[in-house]
Amino acid sequence: MKIFAPALALCIGLLSLNAAEPHKHLATPKGGRLLDKTEPHAELVIEKDRTVTINFYSNDLKPVAVTSQTVMVLADAKEGKTKMEFERKGDVLISKNKLPDGEGYIVVQFRQTAEAKPVNLRFKLDLANCAECKRAEYACTCDH
Numbered sequence: 379m380k381i382f383a384p385a386l387a388l389c390i391g392l393l394s395l396n397a398a399e400p401h402k403h404l405a406t407p408k409g410g411r412l413l414d415k416t417e418p419h420a421e422l423v424i425e426k427d428r429t430v431t432i433n434f435y436s437n438d439l440k441p442v443a444v445t446s447q448t449v450m451v452l453a454d455a456k457e458g459k460t461k462m463e464f465e466r467k468g469d470v471l472i473s474k475n476k477l478p479d480g481e482g483y484i485v486v487q488f489r490q491t492a493e494a495k496p497v498n499l500r501f502k503l504d505l506a507n508c509a510e511c512k513r514a515e516y517a518c519t520c521d522h
Contacts, residue, residue: 404519407441408433411517415497416488418442420449424477424505424516430462432471443469446491453503455482481505484516 410423421433434442451462457478464471488497504515
């Protein structure tokens, strides 16, 4: 019991510190969301026609060509779930289909190579414009 109380206090303190710390995203060249934990850095851009473009960048945000990277997106909106597959067009990946209508969540599965362990990222699909940075909320760079 003597060990439990300090451990619990430490866990609660770390959780509250993490919750209070805003997660600011870097602004990307094409106005999308930079997917952290990917190498090279991937940017997810939701186009006006609701297709998705994936651009790749070096650490200093210079464009990098697609090589062996693969991406799969699962969009979970009010209309249901849609699995989005991508094809290479020039130096980017373009979705073969469109996001479903409405808002919800996006799960991105990124693989550096076909054999690599996947990196999974999940975020809210919110296409409304942020009042502060004027970017779509899914790609907002503000501290809110």
